[in-house]
Amino acid sequence: MGELNSVVIQHQHQDQWCWAAVTQAVCQYFGNVTTQEDIVSRTLNNPGCASAPGSCDFPFPLRFALQTVGRFGDQNGVLTFADVQQQIDSLARPLAITVSFNGPLGETSHYCLIKGCSTVGGLPQVTVLDPAPENGAESRIAYDDLCSGVIMGGPWTESFTVK
Amino acid sequence: MPLDPLALPVAAKSAIQTHLWQHCAAVPTSRTRLFLPHRLYRYLGEQRDGKARLGDLPPTGWRCLARTTEGAFVVVDAFETQGKFAHRMHSGRNTEKWAALIRSVRRKDRWANDSYSMRTLVAPAIYSSALWFAGARGNDQIFTLDWNADDVAGSWISATEWETAVSSATSRTVELWRNAKAVVPTSLASTGAPDSKPPISR
Numbered sequence: 001m002g003e004l005n006s007v008v009i010q011h012q013h014q015d016q017w018c019w020a021a022v023t024q025a026v027c028q029y030f031g032n033v034t035t036q037e038d039i040v041s042r043t044l045n046n047p048g049c050a051s052a053p054g055s056c057d058f059p060f061p062l063r064f065a066l067q068t069v070g071r072f073g074d075q076n077g078v079l080t081f082a083d084v085q086q087q088i089d090s091l092a093r094p095l096a097i098t099v100s101f102n103g104p105l106g107e108t109s110h111y112c113l114i115k116g117c118s119t120v121g122g123l124p125q126v127t128v129l130d131p132a133p134e135n136g137a138e139s140r141i142a143y144d145d146l147c148s149g150v151i152m153g154g155p156w157t158e159s160f161t162v163k
Numbered sequence: 164m165p166l167d168p169l170a171l172p173v174a175a176k177s178a179i180q181t182h183l184w185q186h187c188a189a190v191p192t193s194r195t196r197l198f199l200p201h202r203l204y205r206y207l208g209e210q211r212d213g214k215a216r217l218g219d220l221p222p223t224g225w226r227c228l229a230r231t232t233e234g235a236f237v238v239v240d241a242f243e244t245q246g247k248f249a250h251r252m253h254s255g256r257n258t259e260k261w262a263a264l265i266r267s268v269r270r271k272d273r274w275a276n277d278s279y280s281m282r283t284l285v286a287p288a289i290y291s292s293a294l295w296f297a298g299a300r301g302n303d304q305i306f307t308l309d310w311n312a313d314d315v316a317g318s319w320i321s322a323t324e325w326e327t328a329v330s331s332a333t334s335r336t337v338e339l340w341r342n343a344k345a346v347v348p349t350s351l352a353s354t355g356a357p358d359s360k361p362p363i364s365r
Contacts, residue, residue: 011310012290015289015290016336016339058339058342058343059336059339059340059343060343060346061343061344061346064346101207101208101287101288102207103207103208103209103288103333103337104207104208104209104210105208105210105333105334105337106208106337106338106340106341107337107340107341108288108333108336108337108340109340110287110288120185120186121185125186132287132290133290133310134285134290134291134292134308134310135253137253137254137255138253138254138255139251139252139253139254140186140250140251140252141250141251142249142250145242145249145250145251148244148249150242150244150249151240151242151249151250151251152251152287153205153207153223153285153287153288154207154287
């Protein structure tokens with residue numbers, strides 16, 4: 001059980017660009033250095049996003065960005081810890097996830113990346129890379145606590161394998 | 164009266180020290196020093212009369228800082244749930260500057276007219292965080308934290324300004340996500356790329 005130490009994430013360059021930051025981290029891990037601005041421009045088919053990124057500051061489904069850069073594997077709900085281990089340890093692939101915030105005004109989401117997994121004191125743990133600017137870049141969280149939402153403010157709801 | 168002293172309940176302190184010992188191979192548990200412990204509050208869109216209300220927010224956990232054996236600062240959050248503590252340990256980006264900023268703010272000459280307790284206030288849906296100085300006589304002051312790749316800075320706003328801004332931003336973000344989830348590109352399966360722009364007008 002281990003960590004994919006060469007997976008790194010930048011903070012999201014615009015308020016709503018968690019999807020671009022996660023896609024960029026995946027691209028970089030597989031050796032394709034690119035920018036969030038380029039990913040947004042290509043995904044939205046709008047070259048203007050690179051020169052005026054603020055005009056493209058909105059959320060977008062992660063799977064479409066991953067598909068655009070050719071890194072989308074599969075989309076599922078919450079993966080079991082064994083499945084997370086398979087992605088990280090056996091396949092050496094980070095796992096993108098959705099965290100959903102369901103507040104009184106409605107639902108919003110946030111994308112993060114799991115880059116590691118381990119068992120500490122008998123409890124399964126994951127290492128989460130979070131592009132949100134107000135958090136530290138890397139967090140260690142118990143698998144069950146990530147699933148339940150007690151830590152992030154909302155539960156893990158979707159998973160995106162990458163290739 | 165100045166700022167209230169910072170302290171953790173014994174159970175939370177012990178849980179955080181144990182967590183650090185397990186994850187950082189730190190010094191023996193009881194000697195792990197925790198810095199700047201304070202309450203953590205979370206806003207997810209709760210409203211009253213069309214505005215967020217600070218006074219309605221329940222505390223969700225505790226936050227403090229610690230040094231690992233390698234000397235790096237980590238920020239540790241502890242959330243009490245069903246009699247146990249769940250933890251999140253932040254490392255990396257700007258944790259040193261985070262600590263320095265909090266210390267700097269606490270030294271300001273603005274605490275003369277009330278007794279204040281320091282809290283961290285997060286609104287995860289809009290990626291916002293702030294230091295909330297809750298005054299015993301209601302003179303709450305908010306220091307919003309502005310993050311970028313290399314630094315963290317902040318600015319003072321009133322509690323009313325925060326309540327208005329965060330409520331408006333959360334409503335807008337909910338609308339943006341509603342639009343995003345309505346995006347259904349038609350030819351993804353065949354071309355591997357979306358062929359429609361998001362139905363968002365700005």
